[in-house]
Structures are given as structure tokens and as C-alpha cells.
Amino acid sequence: TLAPLRGKGLRYQSVPPIEVDGRETIGVRVSSTGHRDVVFLFDKETHDVVKTETKSRGLGEEGELANIESFYSKFEKVAGTRVPTRVRIVRDGELFMEIEISEIQRAEKLDAKLFARPEPQ
Numbered sequence: 001t002l003a004p005l006r007g008k009g010l011r012y013q014s015v016p017p018i019e020v021d022g023r024e025t026i027g028v029r030v031s032s033t034g035h036r037d038v039v040f041l042f043d044k045e046t047h048d049v050v051k052t053e054t055k056s057r058g059l060g061e062e063g064e065l066a067n068i069e070s071f072y073s074k075f076e077k078v079a080g081t082r083v084p085t086r087v088r089i090v091r092d093g094e095l096f097m098e099i100e101i102s103e104i105q106r107a108e109k110l111d112a113k114l115f116a117r118p119e120p121q
Contacts, residue, residue, distance in 0.1 A: 015039055020050045048075050048082055066092045079106040
């Protein structure tokens with residue numbers, strides 16, 4: 001969801017359009033104090049988010065930040081919302097991960113226990 005992009009203290013800047021998987025895009029860079037910038041590229045026709053770009057380190061890694069590009073495709077309608085069923089993540093130009101979602105179910109309400117703190121062991 002893009003709902004967090006409505007938050008206070010965010011700054012937006014347009015980015016030059018590029019083609020993603022042969023489709024024209026429109027883009028915006030989102031900045032917030034204390035956080036790394038994220039670029040969102042939207043399909044110009046469908047308005048689906050087709051790519052995001054940011055900088056990050058792997059868990060426990062030190063040193064320079066890696067360029068992380070996430071590509072979203074194969075959109076399907078689920079409960080009235082278009083969602084990607086394929087995600088490809090590229091880290092510093094090298095394929096890092098591919099995810100193919102075969103089944104999506106929307107829950108009307110989630111059990112509060114899912115968000116409870118784990119019990120000490």
C-alpha cells in the first residue's frame with residue numbers, strides 16, 4: 001500500500017521517466033528526514049508501481065550502501081485492488097531474489113495475536 005506516502009514531513013520530487021519492461025513510467029522521489037530516499041516508478045497507463053529504487057545494506061552488513069531495485073509485474077485484481085504477483089529484486093545490478101506469488105487471499109480482519117509481542121523464553 002502507498003498509504004504511508006501521505007505522512008507528514010515527506011518531500012516529493014519528480015524524476016525523469018524511463019521505460020520499465022517496455023512500458024513508459026512516471027516517477028517520484030520520496031524523501032524524509034532520517035530515512036533513505038525511495039524512488040517510485042508508476043506505469044504511465046495503469047498507474048501500477050512497477051519499480052522502486054533505494055539504497056540499503058543487508059542485515060548485519062557494514063560498509064557502503066547497495067543500490068536496491070525492485071521490479072513488480074504480473075498484476076492481478078484481488079478484492080478490487082491490483083497487486084503484483086511477481087517481484088524481482090536486483091542488488092547492485094545483480095539478481096538477488098525473484099518471488100512468484102501463486103495465491104493471494106485478502107483477510108477481512110487479522111487476529112490481534114499476530115501483532116503481539118513474543119513471550120519471553
